[in-house]
Amino acid sequence: MSAAQPVTMVRIYLTEKQGLKQLMAYLHDESKVRGVTVFRAISGFGKSGVMHSSRVLDTALDLPLVVEFFDQPDKVRETLQALSSLVEPGHLVTWSAEIPDLHAS
Amino acid sequence: MSAAQPVTMVRIYLTEKQGLKQLMAYLHDESKVRGVTVFRAISGFGKSGVMHSSRVLDTALDLPLVVEFFDQPDKVRETLQALSSLVEPGHLVTWSAEIPDLHAS
Amino acid sequence: MSAAQPVTMVRIYLTEKQGLKQLMAYLHDESKVRGVTVFRAISGFGKSGVMHSSRVLDTALDLPLVVEFFDQPDKVRETLQALSSLVEPGHLVTWSAEIPDLHAS
Numbered sequence: 001m002s003a004a005q006p007v008t009m010v011r012i013y014l015t016e017k018q019g020l021k022q023l024m025a026y027l028h029d030e031s032k033v034r035g036v037t038v039f040r041a042i043s044g045f046g047k048s049g050v051m052h053s054s055r056v057l058d059t060a061l062d063l064p065l066v067v068e069f070f071d072q073p074d075k076v077r078e079t080l081q082a083l084s085s086l087v088e089p090g091h092l093v094t095w096s097a098e099i100p101d102l103h104a105s
Numbered sequence: 106m107s108a109a110q111p112v113t114m115v116r117i118y119l120t121e122k123q124g125l126k127q128l129m130a131y132l133h134d135e136s137k138v139r140g141v142t143v144f145r146a147i148s149g150f151g152k153s154g155v156m157h158s159s160r161v162l163d164t165a166l167d168l169p170l171v172v173e174f175f176d177q178p179d180k181v182r183e184t185l186q187a188l189s190s191l192v193e194p195g196h197l198v199t200w201s202a203e204i205p206d207l208h209a210s
Numbered sequence: 211m212s213a214a215q216p217v218t219m220v221r222i223y224l225t226e227k228q229g230l231k232q233l234m235a236y237l238h239d240e241s242k243v244r245g246v247t248v249f250r251a252i253s254g255f256g257k258s259g260v261m262h263s264s265r266v267l268d269t270a271l272d273l274p275l276v277v278e279f280f281d282q283p284d285k286v287r288e289t290l291q292a293l294s295s296l297v298e299p300g301h302l303v304t305w306s307a308e309i310p311d312l313h314a315s
Contacts, residue, residue, distance in 0.1 A: 207294035
C-alpha cells in the first residue's frame with residue numbers, strides 16, 4: 001500500500017524590492033500553506049535581461065529571491081488565485097511532486 | 106535515440122538544529138547518492154507557522170535548510186527508507202526528472 | 211479554458227571554479243532564456259564524494275552553485291545542445307513544469 005501524498009510544488013521568482021513582505025504575510029497569515037522557504041540568489045536575470053548580482057558590493061542591492069512552497073494540489077490551486085496581484089506574470093512555476101511514505105516497506 | 110536517464114529529485118526541509126550532520130553523514134558515507142547540495146534559506150516557516158528568518162541578527166539562529174539530491178529511482182527509493190528516522194514526516198518531497206543527453210542531436 | 215504554459219525546468223550543478231561566467235554569458239547573451247537564477251549552496255558533494263563546505267573559513271573556497279532556469283520546452287531543448295561543452299555530464303537535470311494562469315477562475 002502506497003501512502004505517498006501528491007503535492008504541488010511552487011516556486012515564485014521575485015527580487016528584494018518586489019513585495020516579499022506582502023507575499024509572505026499572505027502565505028503565512030491567510031493561506032497558511034505548509035513549508036514555505038525563501039532563498040536569496042547570488043545572481044540572476046529575468047526577461048528584461050538585466051542582471052542582478054551580488055558581485056557588486058552594493059548594500060542597496062536588489063537581489064533575486066525565490067519563495068518556494070508545497071501543499072496539496074487543491075490547497076495550492078486556491079492559494080494561487082489569490083497571488084495574481086502579488087506576483088508578476090510568468091514569475092511563478094508549479095509542478096507535481098509527492099511526499100513519499102518513508103515508513104512504507 | 107534518446108539516452109536521457111530518469112532520476113528522482115529529492116528535497117528535504119530541515120533547520121540548522123535538526124540533525125544536518127547525521128543526514129549528510131548518512132548520504133555521504135552510507136547511501137553514497139550523487140549530487141547532494143545543501144542550501145541555507147533566509148526565511149521560512151513550516152506547519153507550525155513559526156517563522157525562521159535571518160532578518161533577526163541572532164547568531165544562535167536556527168535557519169531553514171534544504172538538502173537536495175538526485176539519483177536513479179531505485180537508488181533513491183532505497184535511500185529514503187533509511188531516512189525515516191532522520192527526517193520529520195512531511196518534510197521530504199520527491200519528483201521525477203531526467204538527466205538529458207546533451208550530446209544527442 | 212486552461213491557459214497554463216508548459217515549461218521545462220533546468221538545474222545545473224557546478225562549483226565556483228567551473229566556468230560560471232561562461233555559462234551565464236551564454237545563457238544571457240546567446241540563448242536569452244527567461245528566468246535564470248544562481249544559488250550558492252553552503253555544502254555539497256558530487257560523484258567523487260569530495261565535500262565542498264562553507265564551514266571551513268577558506269576564502270579560496272570552491273562552493274557548490276546551482277544555476278536554475280526555465281523556458282518553453284523547445285527553447286530549452288535548443289539551449290541544452292549548446293551547453294554540452296560547458297556542463298559536466300550528469301550535472302544537469304530537467305523536469306516538466308508549468309506557468310499557471312493566475313487569472314483563470
